[in-house]
Amino acid sequence: ASAMLLLFSAVPGYWLAVALIDKEGRKPMQSIGFLAMGAAFVALALFGKSLLNGDMLLFFIIYGITFLFTNYGPNTTTYVYPVELYPTNVRARGHGIAALSGKxxxxxxxxxxxxxxxxxxxFGLLFLLGIIAFIGLAATVLLLPETKQKSLLETSKEMELVMVGEILYKEFESMATHIKKVSELLDLEMHDSKLYKTTFKKIKAKEHSADLDVKQIMYYLTNVKSNTLLYIDISHLAARLDDIIDIIEAAAARISIYDVPPTPNMREFSLTIKKSAVLVGEGIEFLNLLLQNQAKIAEVSELYRRVSAQENKGDEILRNSLAEIMKFNDTKEVIKYKEIYDLLEMVTDKCVDVIDVISDIALRYSNSR
Known part of the structure; x- marks a missing residue:
């Protein structure tokens, strides 16, 4: 009886899987498999006793369905998914862990x-198996991507991006927070020259913290040992974020060292930088949500438009500032203010660069899905 059950239910499940896996897709097959298994196990738990005392054939048909859909679904797809989803550098290890979990x-x-x-x-055990199958269904629907008709490069790249995003988001979020804070300190410095020394020390401390975040990111990328475009993008993003803080720190240092009184244009610059810093934070949050499939790629265009508007505002302020300082009689003062204005304008440029890199990552991610 066991051999007949295996022959007429379990084996055809594999045949169906081989025939349909590239047509139906991995996720639908695994979902259908878990759904049918769960329904069959629950049905046997609820009605199996009466069927055994009455319609034995129907009992074995329902029981055979569990074999059929086990092999059609999870028994096949759980071997395929690990090969397709894990990045190349951890694929063998990931597949081994998946196989170990099954054993x-x-x-x-x-x-x-x-x-x-x-x-x-x-029958209580059959009901428990049904519940476990439904849990597997929920996990499949909510957590797994579809890999049908995608190359290994595409599927592993998508998962690689998600893994990197989850691991490094904390550092990027920390850097965005530092940028927002130093922009606020710079604005405070522009409105009260008595705070030059104090605010510069605080900005310097934030710059040091951001350097530690960059080191953490680079340490991770170095140890991953991959040359994919993704890691190039991640390193570029870290560098651009670090540039923003470094340049703000340099501007604050010049203001403190030169001990120049803040001008209306400098205050306007600091306000523009504060707004740009907020947009950088929104960009990092957007990237995190995108990796979790909770944001649309079109949203980055609006973000780019807004940060570009601030950069254009910075260009306008710089032109007005240069026209103003050209009226100074003291050449030293001209040099001092020009250096400060150039640095402040450069901050807005770097904020645009950050959103540029985020746009590249978003486009690359969308093309791999």
């Missing part, structure tokens, strides 16, 4: 099934 599950079930049968009975 471990089989060992645990062999150990505990006899105890569960004694504890909750055969």
């Amino acid at each position: 471990l599950g089989a060992a645990i079930s062999a150990l505990f099934f006899p105890l569960l049968i004694v504890s909750i009975g055969k």
Whole structure:
């Protein structure tokens, strides 16, 4: 009876999987498999006893369905998914862990099934198996991407980006927070020359913290040992964020060293930089949401438009500032202010550069999905 059940239900499940996996897709097959298994197990748990006492054929048909859809779905797709999803540098290890998990599950079930049968009975155990199958269905629907008709490069690249985003987002978020804080300190410095020394020390401390974030990011990228475009983009993003803080620190240092009184144009620059810093933070948050499929790529265009508007405002302020300082009689003062204005304008340029890199990552990610 067991051989016949295996022949007419389990084996055809593999045949169907081979025939349909590139047509139906991995995710639908695994979802259907878990759904049918769960429904069959629950049906056997609820009606199996009466079927055994009455319609034995129907009992074995329903029981055979569990074999059919196990092999049509999870038994096949759980071997395919690890190969396609794990990045190249961890693919063998990831596939090994996935296989180990399956073998471990089989060992645990062999150990505990006899105890569960004694504890909750055969039909209680069938109901438990149905619940586990439905949990597998939920996990498949909510967590797994579809890899049908995608190359290994595309699927592994997509997962690679998600993994990197999850690991490094904390550092990028920290850098964005530092940028926002130093922009606020710079604005404070522009409105009260008595605070030059104090605010510069605070800006310097934030710049040092941002350097530590960059080191953490670079340490991760170095140890991943991959040459993909993704890691180039990530390193560029870290560098551009660091540039913003470095240049703000340089501007604050010049203001403190030269001990020049702030001008209306300098105050206007600091306000523009504050707004740009907020947009940089929004860009980092957008990237995080995009990697979680909670943001649309079109949103980055609006973000780019807004940060570009601030950069254009910075260009306008710079032109007005240069026209103003050209009226100075003291050449030294001209040199001092010009250097400060150039640095302040450069900050707005670097904010645009950050959104540029985020746009590149977003486009690359969307093309790999």
